[in-house]
Amino acid sequence: MTTTSTPERRIAPKRGIMHQPPSARSMLVKIALLAIVDAIAVFAMTILFFQESWLVLVILGAVTLLVNVIYLSPGLLPAKYLTPGLIFLAVFQIFVVLYSCYIAFTNYGDGHNSTKDDAISALVSQNTQRIEGSPVYQVQVVEGAGGLGLLATSPEGEVLVGTAEDALAPVDPGAVTQDGPRATALEGWTSLSMQDVLQRQQEITALQVPLEDDLSAGFLRTSNAIQAFVFQSNFVYDEAADTMTDTEAGTVYRDLGNGQFETEDGEVLGTGWQILVGFENFLYPFQNPKYGEALLGVTLWTFAFAILSVGLAFVLGLFLALTLNDPRMRSRKVYRTLSILPYAFPSFLSALVWLGLLNTEFGFVNEALFGSANIPWLTDPWLAKVSVLIVNVWLGFPYMFLICMGALQSIPEELTEAATVDGASPWQVFGSIKFPLLLVSTAPLLISSFAFNFNNFNTIYLLTRGGPRIAGVDENVGHTDLLITLVYKTAFEAGTRDYGLASALSILIFLIVATVSAVAFSRTKALEELN
Amino acid sequence: MKHSSLMKAAGVGALALTLAACAGGGTPAPTSSGESEAPQGGGELVIWMDENRATALEGVIAAFEEETGTTVEVVVKDFGAIRDDLTTQAPSGEGPDVVLGAHDWIGKLVQNGVISPVELGDLAGDFEDVSIQAMTYDGSVYGVPVSIENLALVRNTDLAPDAPATWDDLVSTGQAAVESGEAEFPLLVGIDPNNSDPFHLYPMQASFGGPVFGLNDDGSYNPDDLQLGNEGNVAFAGALAEWGQSGLINLNISQDIAKEQFANGASPYTITGPWNLTAFQEAGVNYAISEIPSAGGQPATPFVGVQGFFVSEYANNPIVAAQFLTEYVAGEEAQSAIFESGQRAPALSSAFEAAQSNEDVAAFGAVGATGVPMPNIPEMDALWADWGTTEAQIISGDAADPAAAWTAMADKIQSTLDG
Numbered sequence: 031m032t033t034t035s036t037p038e039r040r041i042a043p044k045r046g047i048m049h050q051p052p053s054a055r056s057m058l059v060k061i062a063l064l065a066i067v068d069a070i071a072v073f074a075m076t077i078l079f080f081q082e083s084w085l086v087l088v089i090l091g092a093v094t095l096l097v098n099v100i101y102l103s104p105g106l107l108p109a110k111y112l113t114p115g116l117i118f119l120a121v122f123q124i125f126v127v128l129y130s131c132y133i134a135f136t137n138y139g140d141g142h143n144s145t146k147d148d149a150i151s152a153l154v155s156q157n158t159q160r161i162e163g164s165p166v167y168q169v170q171v172v173e174g175a176g177g178l179g180l181l182a183t184s185p186e187g188e189v190l191v192g193t194a195e196d197a198l199a200p201v202d203p204g205a206v207t208q209d210g211p212r213a214t215a216l217e218g219w220t221s222l223s224m225q226d227v228l229q230r231q232q233e234i235t236a237l238q239v240p241l242e243d244d245l246s247a248g249f250l251r252t253s254n255a256i257q258a259f260v261f262q263s264n265f266v267y268d269e270a271a272d273t274m275t276d277t278e279a280g281t282v283y284r285d286l287g288n289g290q291f292e293t294e295d296g297e298v299l300g301t302g303w304q305i306l307v308g309f310e311n312f313l314y315p316f317q318n319p320k321y322g323e324a325l326l327g328v329t330l331w332t333f334a335f336a337i338l339s340v341g342l343a344f345v346l347g348l349f350l351a352l353t354l355n356d357p358r359m360r361s362r363k364v365y366r367t368l369s370i371l372p373y374a375f376p377s378f379l380s381a382l383v384w385l386g387l388l389n390t391e392f393g394f395v396n397e398a399l400f401g402s403a404n405i406p407w408l409t410d411p412w413l414a415k416v417s418v419l420i421v422n423v424w425l426g427f428p429y430m431f432l433i434c435m436g437a438l439q440s441i442p443e444e445l446t447e448a449a450t451v452d453g454a455s456p457w458q459v460f461g462s463i464k465f466p467l468l469l470v471s472t473a474p475l476l477i478s479s480f481a482f483n484f485n486n487f488n489t490i491y492l493l494t495r496g497g498p499r500i501a502g503v504d505e506n507v508g509h510t511d512l513l514i515t516l517v518y519k520t521a522f523e524a525g526t527r528d529y530g531l532a533s534a535l536s537i538l539i540f541l542i543v544a545t546v547s548a549v550a551f552s553r554t555k556a557l558e559e560l561n
Numbered sequence: 562m563k564h565s566s567l568m569k570a571a572g573v574g575a576l577a578l579t580l581a582a583c584a585g586g587g588t589p590a591p592t593s594s595g596e597s598e599a600p601q602g603g604g605e606l607v608i609w610m611d612e613n614r615a616t617a618l619e620g621v622i623a624a625f626e627e628e629t630g631t632t633v634e635v636v637v638k639d640f641g642a643i644r645d646d647l648t649t650q651a652p653s654g655e656g657p658d659v660v661l662g663a664h665d666w667i668g669k670l671v672q673n674g675v676i677s678p679v680e681l682g683d684l685a686g687d688f689e690d691v692s693i694q695a696m697t698y699d700g701s702v703y704g705v706p707v708s709i710e711n712l713a714l715v716r717n718t719d720l721a722p723d724a725p726a727t728w729d730d731l732v733s734t735g736q737a738a739v740e741s742g743e744a745e746f747p748l749l750v751g752i753d754p755n756n757s758d759p760f761h762l763y764p765m766q767a768s769f770g771g772p773v774f775g776l777n778d779d780g781s782y783n784p785d786d787l788q789l790g791n792e793g794n795v796a797f798a799g800a801l802a803e804w805g806q807s808g809l810i811n812l813n814i815s816q817d818i819a820k821e822q823f824a825n826g827a828s829p830y831t832i833t834g835p836w837n838l839t840a841f842q843e844a845g846v847n848y849a850i851s852e853i854p855s856a857g858g859q860p861a862t863p864f865v866g867v868q869g870f871f872v873s874e875y876a877n878n879p880i881v882a883a884q885f886l887t888e889y890v891a892g893e894e895a896q897s898a899i900f901e902s903g904q905r906a907p908a909l910s911s912a913f914e915a916a917q918s919n920e921d922v923a924a925f926g927a928v929g930a931t932g933v934p935m936p937n938i939p940e941m942d943a944l945w946a947d948w949g950t951t952e953a954q955i956i957s958g959d960a961a962d963p964a965a966a967w968t969a970m971a972d973k974i975q976s977t978l979d980g
Contacts, residue, residue, distance in 0.1 A: 081654075140939070143673040144652035152674025152874055159700055160680055227880060228604040235879040253883040259680055300939065301674040390754065391813035409754045409812075409957070497755035499950050504977065506946045508755075522645060525943030525977065 064101055068094060093117070127540065134533035135306050140526045142289050142302045149303040150267050153274060153291070156301070157265040161248050164260035168212040169252050171227055171234055172219040178230075180239045180250055181213050181221070182258060189213045192239040198250065227255045246277070274299060311534035324500050324507040325516070325535075329542075332512045335419065335490075336483040340476055342423045347430025348468075352460075355438050366435075373428035381492035384421045388493075408494050411509040418510050422489045426479070433475050437468045473554040480550070481543050485514045513539045604631045604881040608870075609647070610661035611640040614707075617902035621895040631881055644670070651675040651875045658876040659885060664695040664867040667703050668939035676703055677874040679883070684891050692908035694780060695867035695934035704869035705886045706908035707899050711929035712764060712834050712863040714853045717846055720744055720829035724851035728768075731830060731854050732809060738829045746828040748809055751816030757952035759945060760935075761832060762801070762810070763864050767933075769797040769857030773944065774936055784940040787978060789948070790971025793857065798955055798967035800856060805956035812956050835904050835925050850924035852931065863928065864935040867908060943977050 071094040078087040097117075100109045136142075167182040172191065179193035181201075189206050192198035205217035215221045227234060238249040241260065252258040264278045274283040274291045283291035283299055290302030315322035350369050354362050372380065387394045388407040396405050407417045441464055449459045490496060496508035496515045506519055513535060521532035610618070615637050622633050636657065638646065644666045650656040652675070662670070670676045678701035685693050685702065692706035714731075716724065720738050725731035735747025752758040759766075770793030775786030788794070804810040814822070823831040824844035831837075832853060841848050853861040870890050872882045889895055896912035899905075906926045907913050917923040935941075951960070951970040960966035 140648075140669060141672045143648060143675065148652055148874075149674055152671075152677075155677050155874065156671055156674075156699065156701065158678070160682075166682055228878070231604075231878050231880040235883075253680055253879065254887065255880050257682065259682060300672040386817075389813055389815070389818070391811065392818055406754075495755065499755065499946075504973070523946075525946070527645075527648075 060101060064098060067097060130533045130536050130540075133529055134311055134537055135308060136304050136530050137289050137302075137307045137310070138304050138530050138533075139528040141300060142304050144303060146285075146303040149290075149301050150274070152301050153299060154263060154265050154267060157276075158251075158261050158263040160259045161262050164248070167250060167258040167260075169250070169256065169258040170212070170214050171222040171237075171252070171255050172216060173222060174219045178222075178233060178237050179219065180237065180252065180258060181216050181219065182239075182250060183211060183213045187211060189216075191216060191219065192250070194237060194239065197240040197243050222255075224255075307530065311528075311530045314531055314534070318504075320503050321505055321507070324503045324505070327500070328507060328511050328513055328516055331415070331510070332484060335415075335422070335486070335512060336480050338419055339422045339426055339483040339486070340479045342419070343426035343479075344430045344434075344472075344476060346423065346427040347432075348434045350427070350431045351434035351438055355435065369431050370428045372424055373432070377425050378488045378492055380425055381421065381489055384424075385493055388417055388421075409498050411498055414494050414498060414510045418490055418493050421493060422483065422486065425489065426483070429479070433472050434468065437471045438464065440471070441467050470554075474551070477547055477550045477554070481547055484512070484543055484546075485539065486512065487514050487518065490515050491518070513542075604629065604878055605634070606631055606659065606878055606881045606885055607634045607636065607657040608659045608661075608885075609636045609638050609643050609657045610870075611643075612637050613902055614661055614899055617898045618895060621889055621892070621898060624894075625885055625889050629881070629884065631885075633885075647675055647873065648673050651873050654875055654877070656873055656875055658873055658878050658882040660871050660873065661707075661868065662704070662871050664704065664706070664869065665935045665937045665941065667696070667698045667871075667937040669942060670871065671698055671703065672939045675874050676871045677876075677879075678703055679705060679872055679886060681705070681887065681891075684887060687891070687910055688908050689906075689910055689913055691865055691929065691932070691934060692867045692869070695865065695937065696869055697781065698937050699781070700779070704871045705890045706867045706869035707890065707896060708868050708903060708905040709865060709908055709913075709926070709929055710834055710836070710868075710905045711865045711925060711932045712761065712832055712853070713850050713925050713928040714830060715823070715833055715838075715841070715848050715850050716830050717823070717826060717828070718849050719826070719847050724849070725830075725854050728854045728856040735809075735829055744826070744828050746811070746814070746822060747830070749814060749819040749823050749828045749831040750810055751814060751819035751831075751833070752810070752812060752956075753815060753949070753953070754812045755953055756946070756949035757812065757956060758816075759948045759952060760864060762952060764832065764853045764861040765800070765856045766794065766797045767863075768853075768855040768859050768861035769793040769800065770859045771797050771857075772933075773941070774938070782936040782938050784938045784978065787971065787975050789944070789974060790968055793859075794971070795964045795967050797857060798963040801952060801955045802958070802960075802963040805958060810956055812953060835906075835921065838904065838921055850921060850928070852928045860931055863932045865929050865932040866935055868905075869908065940978055944974055947974055947977075 071090060075087055075090055075094075078090065097113060100106050100113055165185045167180075167184055169183070170181040172179050172181045174193065176193045176195055179191055179196075180198075182190045182192075182198065184190065189201050189203065190198040191201050201216055206213045207215035222230070234255055235251070235253055238245075238251055238261070239258075240249045241247045246262070248260045248262045250258040251261050264276055266275045266277055267273075268275065272285050275281070276283070281293060281297070283293055283297070286292055287305070288302075289305035289307075291299040315325045353359060354365050354369070359365070385408075386392075388396075390396060390404050390406050390409065393407070395407065396403055406413060408414050445463055445467075446459055449463055454462070490510055490512050494508065494510045496506075496511035496519065498510075499506060499508050506524060507516060511519070517532045517535045517539070520535065521527060521529050608622075615635050618635075622635065625631060626633050640661070640663075643660050643662055647656060647660050647662075647670065656675075667676070681688075681693075681702055688706055689709060692709055693702060696702050696704045696706050714724070720743055721734050725734060732747060735744070738744035739747050750758075750761050752761060771791060772788045774782040774784060775788050777783045801810065805812070819831055819833065820837050820840050822828060823833075823837075824840050824846055826846060838848075853863065855861045870886055872879065872886065876882050891909065893909060893912050893915075896907040896909040897915065900907040900912060900916050900922075904919075904922065906922050906929065907916055913926065917926065947970050951966055954960040955963045955966055
């Protein structure tokens with residue numbers, strides 16, 4: 031969508047870029063590209079129209095219009111460059127954050143998966159069962175004045191017809207066309223061809239043709255438009271009263287505003303729906319002190335893990351960079367290559383290898399390095415923390431080594447020489463000259479490393495899965511859990527998946543990382559001003 | 562969703578119009594010219610399944626497409642991911658029509674309202690009873706089963722020529738092999754240092770008379786009757802502590818280590834499923850499969866896992882889905898194809914019989930016939946984490962009083978279930 035082509039720029043005088051009429055070719059390319067974008071947008075808008083998603087439709091329409099204005103109008107050069115990026119930012123970042131915020135205020139999770147309408151139809155469909163031993167009818171889907179109906183042939187050969195409103199009734203045998211024992215057409219009714227059936231699948235599978243005027247005697251329903259069985263529904267939804275009745279037990283379930291049907295004495299139907307629950311998810315840690323305590327521990331450990339990982343890896347990387355940057359060192363290339371090796375393996379593979387190495391009984395670490403001692407590296411709360419740190423530093427130091435190396439080499443030699451001439455010791459040279467200069471270029475990377483390690487799911491999850499578990503907490507929270515693994519467990523591994531709570535925790539993580547990064551970046555600016 | 566076909570037609574039309582308008586009518590609209598060759602249908606079906614099953618069913622799907630004129634779109638997914646993806650994506654109406662899944666997901670999927678019952682009619686009688694029982698939840702059948710799997714005792718016939726008659730027999734043979742230096746481990750059961758593995762330890766637990774949930778009259782699990790803390794289960798906790806101490810059950814033996822060590826001939830026995838047999842064959846181990854001897858006096862029944870195809874509650878094409886399931890997946894060709902690719906016993910009785918010519922399948926099947934389906938009620942999910950952690954604590958000796966630890970765990974789970 032960059033529309034100004036290079037030849038044009040060359041010809042154009044510096045100040046007049048925006049006022050030059052574009053060449054015919056670039057104009058054509060521009061129109062073609064815009065046409066594709068518009069075509070896709072119109073396609074999407076048509077779908078949205080039929081889905082009745084008005085809000086998204088309006089937003090999409092507005093964005094499309096804006097894109098056209100920006101690229102068709104002669105000026106607005108910065109907007110022409112920024113628009114694609116801004117759109118991607120909105121779709122992949124801002125939308126995700128806003129959506130997570132929305133979910134955090136709902137009870138979305140197991141049992142509260144969709145809308146109330148969906149829950150009602152799911153409950154009814156779950157509780158619609160074939161009457162045991164009932165006959166199998168051969169059916170033909172037909173359409174008459176009263177809508178869709180079933181032309182059914184009973185096992186005894188009797189032919190009946192009925193619709194959702196009119197119960198099954200025998201028909202005049204003379205008006206029936208048969209294919210073998212199965213009736214396929216009836217005068218006054220149109221038989222649906224397979225093609226038609228496929229076009230109206232949901233209508234047909236939802237069709238219930240009562241056996242008698244009273245629906246409780248059962249109804250015919252077909253799932254393949256060839257055979258029908260007699261079903262009976264135990265659950266009836268009363269729209270006026272907004273209640274779900276179990277006709278077998280006579281229990282009435284109501285919507286008491288908790289996102290589910292329940293009785294007064296607390297009996298609940300399994301399938302509920304999503305509702306807004308306000309701050310409930312954010313208050314959960316406070317209402318469950320033990321969980322709150324565990325969460326606090328996890329938060330502190332997450333900070334410790336991120337800071338120590340970055341700090342230790344940086345120290346180790348810097349040390350190696352300094353050593354291997356010294357011209358007196360022999361075969362530096364070999365050492366450098368070796369130091370970068372851990373970086374060359376995919377981190378999750380390395381983590382799995384470490385999992386094997388740290389096995390208490392069979393692991394190489396205990397077997398070879400500690401003389402077959404059974405040190406519980408991954409199952410003791412404190413040792414597990416040490417282990418994940420060691421592994422993470424091992425995974426992280428090559429990166430630090432590389433950036434330190436680059437930063438060191440970019441510091442002019444003359445500075446060192448001048449300082450040495452002035453009589454500075456090597457320590458002074460490092461502490462007062464090299465290190466501050468190095469920090470200027472590496473500090474932003476250290477901050478992003480911190481953010482990365484704050485959410486370092488791979489290392490933790492593959493090594494310990496967050497374990498060993500903290501005793502006394504109902505939820506599955508472990509000693510080495512980071513906030514992100516806790517979010518994952520809450521969302522996907524808990525007995526009852528709770529996306530709402532997981533989103534609330536995600537927002538907490540987002541706030542922490544954003545604050546830390548913002549503060550740290552403003553500090554780095556101060557660092558730059560020092561020079 | 563009702564408007565799906567209308568919507569698509571309109572969408573395609575609009576796209577074609579726009580394109581035509583922009584490109585000066587150069588591009589013909591993508592009409593359904595291909596579908597006119599189809600015999601009768603023109604339906605569509607979206608299926609989610611794993612790579613293994615997708616490859617196995619290629620032929621069956623091709624036949625289905627040809628015979629019914631349907632277009633099938635197979636989306637290959639990691640087996641474990643199907644459950645979460647279906648739960649989160651189905652309500653949007655953009656999900657699949659049919660998915661492959663494990664029977665113990667059913668409770669959760671029903672609770673989330675994302676699968677609908679499948680009426681098998683008379684077909685139900687053509688399947689192995691245990692597979693239909695596994696697919697039944699709350700009185701309705703929710704899937705067409707395709708394969709059955711369970712644990713059994715696999716022994717190295719060079720180290721243990723005869724199947725052990727009793728648990729003591731197994732232990733003494735195992736220990737004798739270790740003492741004579743022929744083997745390193747009396748028995749290999751793959752578990753996890755932090756979470757143990759209730760599934761792999763369940764046969765022994767069952768032999769102490771320790772079910773997880775009580776049964777309703779119709780043989781289904783009753784979530785209101787948690788049996789995890791009963792006498793037999795507490796007795797099992799004591800035995801587990803003993804085995805942990807003597808090293809018979811070792812927390813440091815993961816599934817991978819158990820497989821590798823047995824393949825190396827390091828133990829006369831391992832408790833495992835059919836999924837590890839290929840590794841044993843490749844390693845050239847002479848093995849035989851038999852039932853797990855009872856440790857507590859009652860039969861050591863493993864959990865039976867059944868995999869099958871479910872129909873989405875939000876399916877856009879429920880009739881095509883029903884046709885595919887009842888006429889193709891429930892057919893011998895599909896069942897045998899899946900069996901060939903995975904070596905797990907087919908669920909269709911005729912295919913199951915045919916597969917009996919394979920000794921391994923027959924042996925695992927015989928053990929599975931005594932087994933119980935893994936509970937498919939949603940309450941089951943609340944158990945695993947606590948159950949496994951407690952077992953790990955008992956095995957490692959961290960829990961000084963195994964019976965008390967076990968009872969505390971059962972009480973805690975009971976209170977979670979009570980909400």
